[in-house]
Amino acid sequence: MTMTHIPDDLGDPRIEHRFLGMDRRLIAPTLAILGLIIFWAGVIPAINEATEGDPLDPDTPLTVAEAVEFTPAEGWRPSAAPVPSNSTLELFKDGTVFIVSPGAWDGTADELLDELEDEFNPTVTGDRAEFTLPSGLSGIGIDTTAYDEIGFLVALISDERFSAVDDRATGIRVEASSEIDFDAADQEDIAEMLSSMRVIPYDERDVTADDEEDEG
Numbered sequence: 001m002t003m004t005h006i007p008d009d010l011g012d013p014r015i016e017h018r019f020l021g022m023d024r025r026l027i028a029p030t031l032a033i034l035g036l037i038i039f040w041a042g043v044i045p046a047i048n049e050a051t052e053g054d055p056l057d058p059d060t061p062l063t064v065a066e067a068v069e070f071t072p073a074e075g076w077r078p079s080a081a082p083v084p085s086n087s088t089l090e091l092f093k094d095g096t097v098f099i100v101s102p103g104a105w106d107g108t109a110d111e112l113l114d115e116l117e118d119e120f121n122p123t124v125t126g127d128r129a130e131f132t133l134p135s136g137l138s139g140i141g142i143d144t145t146a147y148d149e150i151g152f153l154v155a156l157i158s159d160e161r162f163s164a165v166d167d168r169a170t171g172i173r174v175e176a177s178s179e180i181d182f183d184a185a186d187q188e189d190i191a192e193m194l195s196s197m198r199v200i201p202y203d204e205r206d207v208t209a210d211d212e213e214d215e216g
Contacts, residue, residue, distance in 0.1 A: 055077050056072040056077065056082075058073060058074045059071075063082075064100050064101075065102040065163075066084050066206070067102050067163065067199060068199055068200070069198055070100070071192075073193050074189075075093050077092055079091070087101060087103065094180070096180075096182065096190075097175075098174075098176050098189075099174065099175045101173040101174075101175075102171070103162065105168060105169055105171025107171075109140045109157045110128070110155075112171045113141075115155075117142070120153065120175070122153070124142055125144065126143045127142075128140050128141070129141055135197065137156045137172070137198065137199065139156040139157070140155055141154040144177075149179055150177065150178055150182050151175065151177030151178055154172075154174035154194065155172070155173060156197065157171055158199040160199040160200075170199050172197070
């Protein structure tokens with residue numbers, strides 16, 4: 001008896017069932033698979049690139065949570081359209097990500113960094129380093145590694161009131177990470193963005209009618 005590896009449901013692939021050397025009954029499913037490959041390899045990246053947005057203007061400050069302001073470095077893009085009221089802003093350039101998340105805080109910078117370490121659970125490399133930004137913000141940071149990424153975590157503290165509905169001070173969580181080489185240019189960009197960071201004085205912010213009602 002002659003053995004064959006051709007499934008029974010495909011029948012006998014005789015010459016009249018072939019086109020360009022392929023069984024005509026396999027053309028439709030093959031084209032469907034090729035269509036998926038083209039979709040994932042071409043269309044999805046194009047959609048991602050379109051939604052990621054253009055590089056930000058390095059001369060225009062960004063506002064996060066209506067409380068914190070900083071200036072993006074040249075060539076950095078937002079992962080989503082920057083909205084001043086959003087609680088988090090994520091920027092990226094090549095394989096490096098920079099995330100800023102302000103919030104109400106009534107502890108120290110060390111305690112805020114402890115919270116960040118608990119959240120991300122990275123491998124810490126080196127000692128904590130304290131610093132003060134030109135705006136007067138005091139901070140503390142640590143170098144980290146996690147899986148295939150390297151980077152650092154930073155906690156910044158300001159006595160300025162965070163919001164109309166929360167009169168606690170302002171804490172700023174900063175995460176920077178890179179899946180590839182965290183080169184000198186990336187580090188300089190992030191140092192530049194950190195150096196430009198400030199907490200907007202509460203009386204200089206645009207307080208909405210809802211905020212005023214909550215405050216009253």
